[in-house]
Amino acid sequence: MEELIQNLKKEIIEALNLEGINPNDIDANAPLFEEGLMLDSIDALELIVLMEKKYGIKLKDPNEGKEIFKSVACMAAYIQANRIK
Amino acid sequence: MLWPYLGKEVAMSVIKHWVKLTSADVMVDGVEIPHQKHGADLLLELFQVHIGDYPKFFKMDALCRAGFVASELLIMNNLDTKSMEGESCGVILFNTVGSLATDKKYQTTIDNYPSPSVFVYTLPNVLTGEIAIRNHYHGPTDFIVLDYAEASAVVDILTYAFEDRKLNSLLTGWVECLDENTFDIRMMIVEKEMISKKMLLVNEFKMFLNK
Amino acid sequence: MVVKLADNILSPLGTTTAENYAAVKAGISGLRRHDGIGGVREPFVASVIPEGGVCQSGVYSRFEMMCISSARQALNQTNIDPSSNKVLFILSTTKGNVRYLGTNNVFEEPTPPTGKVGADKQTCMPTCLTADRERENRHNEKNVYQLFRENSVNSDCYEAISNNLENVRIGCSARRIAGYFHNENTPIAVSNACASGVCAQIIAMRAVKSGNYDYAVVIGADELSPFIITGFQSLKALSSEVCKPFDSGRQGLNLGEAAATIIYGKSDNVNLQQWVLVNGAVRNDANHISSPSRTGEGLYLALMQVMEKAQQDDIAFINAHGTATLYNDEMESVVVNRVGMQSIPMNSMKGYFGHTLGAAGVLETVLSMCAIDNHTILATRNFEKIGVSKPVNISSKNQFTDKKSFVKLISGFGGCNAVALFRKGGCDECD
Numbered sequence: 001m002e003e004l005i006q007n008l009k010k011e012i013i014e015a016l017n018l019e020g021i022n023p024n025d026i027d028a029n030a031p032l033f034e035e036g037l038m039l040d041s042i043d044a045l046e047l048i049v050l051m052e053k054k055y056g057i058k059l060k061d062p063n064e065g066k067e068i069f070k071s072v073a074c075m076a077a078y079i080q081a082n083r084i085k
Numbered sequence: 086m087l088w089p090y091l092g093k094e095v096a097m098s099v100i101k102h103w104v105k106l107t108s109a110d111v112m113v114d115g116v117e118i119p120h121q122k123h124g125a126d127l128l129l130e131l132f133q134v135h136i137g138d139y140p141k142f143f144k145m146d147a148l149c150r151a152g153f154v155a156s157e158l159l160i161m162n163n164l165d166t167k168s169m170e171g172e173s174c175g176v177i178l179f180n181t182v183g184s185l186a187t188d189k190k191y192q193t194t195i196d197n198y199p200s201p202s203v204f205v206y207t208l209p210n211v212l213t214g215e216i217a218i219r220n221h222y223h224g225p226t227d228f229i230v231l232d233y234a235e236a237s238a239v240v241d242i243l244t245y246a247f248e249d250r251k252l253n254s255l256l257t258g259w260v261e262c263l264d265e266n267t268f269d270i271r272m273m274i275v276e277k278e279m280i281s282k283k284m285l286l287v288n289e290f291k292m293f294l295n296k
Numbered sequence: 297m298v299v300k301l302a303d304n305i306l307s308p309l310g311t312t313t314a315e316n317y318a319a320v321k322a323g324i325s326g327l328r329r330h331d332g333i334g335g336v337r338e339p340f341v342a343s344v345i346p347e348g349g350v351c352q353s354g355v356y357s358r359f360e361m362m363c364i365s366s367a368r369q370a371l372n373q374t375n376i377d378p379s380s381n382k383v384l385f386i387l388s389t390t391k392g393n394v395r396y397l398g399t400n401n402v403f404e405e406p407t408p409p410t411g412k413v414g415a416d417k418q419t420c421m422p423t424c425l426t427a428d429r430e431r432e433n434r435h436n437e438k439n440v441y442q443l444f445r446e447n448s449v450n451s452d453c454y455e456a457i458s459n460n461l462e463n464v465r466i467g468c469s470a471r472r473i474a475g476y477f478h479n480e481n482t483p484i485a486v487s488n489a490c491a492s493g494v495c496a497q498i499i500a501m502r503a504v505k506s507g508n509y510d511y512a513v514v515i516g517a518d519e520l521s522p523f524i525i526t527g528f529q530s531l532k533a534l535s536s537e538v539c540k541p542f543d544s545g546r547q548g549l550n551l552g553e554a555a556a557t558i559i560y561g562k563s564d565n566v567n568l569q570q571w572v573l574v575n576g577a578v579r580n581d582a583n584h585i586s587s588p589s590r591t592g593e594g595l596y597l598a599l600m601q602v603m604e605k606a607q608q609d610d611i612a613f614i615n616a617h618g619t620a621t622l623y624n625d626e627m628e629s630v631v632v633n634r635v636g637m638q639s640i641p642m643n644s645m646k647g648y649f650g651h652t653l654g655a656a657g658v659l660e661t662v663l664s665m666c667a668i669d670n671h672t673i674l675a676t677r678n679f680e681k682i683g684v685s686k687p688v689n690i691s692s693k694n695q696f697t698d699k700k701s702f703v704k705l706i707s708g709f710g711g712c713n714a715v716a717l718f719r720k721g722g723c724d725e726c727d
Contacts, residue, residue, distance in 0.1 A: 016202075019143035038140065041587055045201035045531060053198045062532040172579065172597055181467050183487055188464070188523075192397045195335075195526050204527035205586045205709065208390060208489045214710035217580040223597055225578035226712050227495060230485040232467040238482040245502035249577060251601065 005076045012072070015050045016043050028072040036071075044069060051075075056084030099285045102166060103258075103273035104159040105296055106131075106151060108266055113162045124266030128154050135161065139219070146187040146206035148262035149215050152178070155270040156216045156256060166254070166274055173253040175224030176213040177246055178272075179239055180261045183230050184209040189264075209260075216256060224252050234259055236291040240283060247280050259294055271296070297722055298501045299563045300571040301511070302373035303662045306350075306366040307554035307649055308343050317666040321694060325648045325677055327538045327550050335522040338529055341538055343552030343650040344520055356472060357393050357463075359519045362555035363473045367515050370557040371477070376511050379478035384509040387473065387485045388496035388516040389654035392466035395521035473515065481509075490617070490708030491578070492516065493556075493657015494716050498576035500560045510561060516658030517555035524653070525551060531586070539620035539651075541644035541676050542629070542690045544683030549619040552650025556659035566722030571665050574701075574717040577601035581711035588623050592631035594713035595705060599635050602703065602715045610719070611640050612699035613673045613691060615664045617706045618644020619651050628705060629684035637703075643691040647677025657706050661718065664702050668720055673697050 009023035018037065030036040033044070044065050051057040057079065059065060068078045104113045108127065111118040122130045128150045132142055136157050145153060160166045187206040194200040205211065210228035217226055225246055231238055243257060258272030271293055279286055304312065308326035309319040326343030330336075350361050367385075371378050470483035486496040493516040500512035518524070528534050528551060535548035566572055579597040583589035614637060616628050625644075632638050645660045652659055667674045675693045682690065701719040 017143045019140075040584070042144075042202050042205055048532070049198050049200060049530065175578075176580075181465060183466055185465070188391075188394060188397055191527065192523060195522055199526040199530040201527075201530040201532075204530055207523075207527065208487065208709050210488045210708075210710040210712060211585045212710075214580065214582075214585045214712065217582040217711060218584070221582050223579055223582050223594060226488070226580045226710065227499075227578065228487045228710075230465070230467040230470075230487050231482060232465075232471040233482075235482050238484070241503070241506075241508060242484065242499065245499055245506065248502045248505070249601075 001076060004080060005072055008072055008076055011050055011054060015046050026072060030071055032069055032071060055079050057082050099279050099282050100273050100289045100293065102159060102163045103293060104155045106155040106270040108268060113158050145215065147265040148184060148186060148209065149206060149212045151262055151268040151270050152212040152260045153215055155272050159272050169254060170221040172223045172251045174222040175226060175246060175252050175255050176216050176222060177227045177243060177255055177257045178213055178260050179229045179231060180259060181231060181233060182261060186262050186264050225249055234294050236287045239290060240287045243275055244280050247277050253277050297563055297566050298504050298560050298573050299566060300558055301561045302370040302559045304366045304369040304557045305659055305662055306362060308345050312369065313662055313666060317663060320648045320663060320674060323677065326552060327650055336525045340525055340534055341550045342520060345553050359393050359517065360469050360473055362519060363515045363517045364476050366555035366557045367513055370559050374559060381481060382510040383479055384481055384503050384512045385470065385474040385479055385483040386496045386500050386512055386514045387470040387483060388492040388658060389466055389518050390489055391518060391524055392469045393464045394523045396463050488708060488712045489710050490653055490656060491706045491712040491714045492654045494576065494704055494706045494714035495578055497558065497573060497716060498578060498714065501573045501576065504560050504562050512560045514558045514658055515555065516655040518553060518653035518655055520551055520553045533621055535620060538678050539646050540678040541618035541620040541646050542625045542682060542684055543679050544681045546620040546625065546683055548621050549646065550650035552652045554649055554652040554655040554659050556655050556662055558658055558662060568721040572719050572722050574719050574723060575602055576714065576716035578714045583711055585711065586709050588627040588707055592627040594711055595631045595707055596634050598713050598715040599631060602717045603635060606717055608637060610699055610701045612668055612697040612702050614640055614642040614703045614705060615660055616642050616644045618646055620646055624707065626684050629686040629688045632688055633686040638687050639689055641673050641689050641691045643674050643676045661704050664704065668700060668702060671696055671698060
């Protein structure tokens, strides 16, 4: 799980062009949207692409993302339970 | 205002505030802005030295980065443009290629994982939106693509825009970008009263593009 | 006053304005489900002009032929000489020839989508246009890059552009389309995303008013391509079913392709049958590049500006953008309430044509004019139960009106919003 969280942080930074942010700057339990990393709706869509690309998980309904993308830890837990690759 | 033009100084009477930003060259109101880097790195350097603390910059595509940095340099160096906001300020930009650089980039993602964050930048008028957001401009924004840089067509379109009686000033100009390292931005501020001097404006705009 | 002189709509529902209006009034839609076509893996619902619906040409691309067919039909209703230097061509499009980005040759036609269209209506074929070699040669004589270089020198960027991908540039398409009509004025291509069609009409109105031109030919068009479809899919903006504007069950938009033309000219004596573009305004949300502002700031400011001197009682209906995305329709309901126009009937055309992008502003204006000519407020197809937070009066079925004005709303990426007010038979405050 720790490893997945670390990888996920790196992948998020790369996918969202989070310039100047290191994996260690991201608190796995902090909210990703509105506060914390201040991600927006387009970032959320890019996270959906990331989940499919890296883990083979397809989100049909973007509203599901609201729960899954609460924090890096939430995302990691969902990925662990649903990953295809 | 004196412009260095084709080796000699030419008096400009209408356009007072302008910026030229190319892959290798930065100039605001005739003054060179010192810099070390080129291309995409130049934009990053200018952003870090002069702007900073605007994380949205890193989300932008190449056209928006170049256009955004140019607009910031133009506005921050002019006392009378700094406080402009609201419905009286608009943005009208022109080029020949639209959002071609990002169109090509998005095209490469289609077959595998189409990228939403790239796709949103496949519309050049997103740049007019980025500038409006940064400066709280609620006036008209337009992005016009012409087949080639024709000064009189540009000035005509600016003239039409000022038919909007609430509009007082326009951030306008020519904004080409072919890839992240190849861009040529020429922006200026045009005020409502300048429009009455149409011929002068056309001539100066022509000169401006040729600088 | 600036009046409409002629118009045309080319869509899966017909190749003339009359055919399109008749289909819409009868409740017919061009929306169909398409499975795995044109290089798009996921199925989608869209309104697509079927194979053969646009004439092929060895000279012009499919997109350009859509524009040319539509403009030609409109011009044929008038005595205007389109080659005159008093005629201005204005093109409204989001992506023009973008489908050729991946190919080397603009005239190498990729296989067009072949969805089953026309199940409930025989699809009409436009009058075929013969590729006119003479015109092509004439056009090529004028090397646009020569002109370009004369105007702009000393820059690597400009040099690179002149050697680069001219076929997909929309300015180039605009030049070719105007060139078909032997028109040599610099055509204006408006690239304001989905708001382009109304922005283009506002520019046309002012160009004619200025006296620079006697006539402005506004062409709005977009064709569907994997580029556009996958893009909207990636934004999760598409509905898997037919779109339901303002409905509580709406899930997103459907895309559509169409070309529409309006020709504007000047008239000092407007007769009762003539349509006047009274005024228009463009305003920016200054909020977000791809989501509408929650308060609808830009659309609110534009609508306030346009309604400043107008009487609400004269307005037959508001033709909304009504894309059927959650946020757009919600935002429009907020704005209409902020301006106090919530009791005026409001409709959306997206259930008939889908979102036709650069064509939408022009197509929906033409259709709204037809509706008032026919004393009708058109139904919002697929609307059943209100699904926005503020009360709005969505027209759910065709109904009678004897009023003579309507307001067109439109919004798009880049935070751009445009509003225009149209009135039949002129008015006191029109100038």
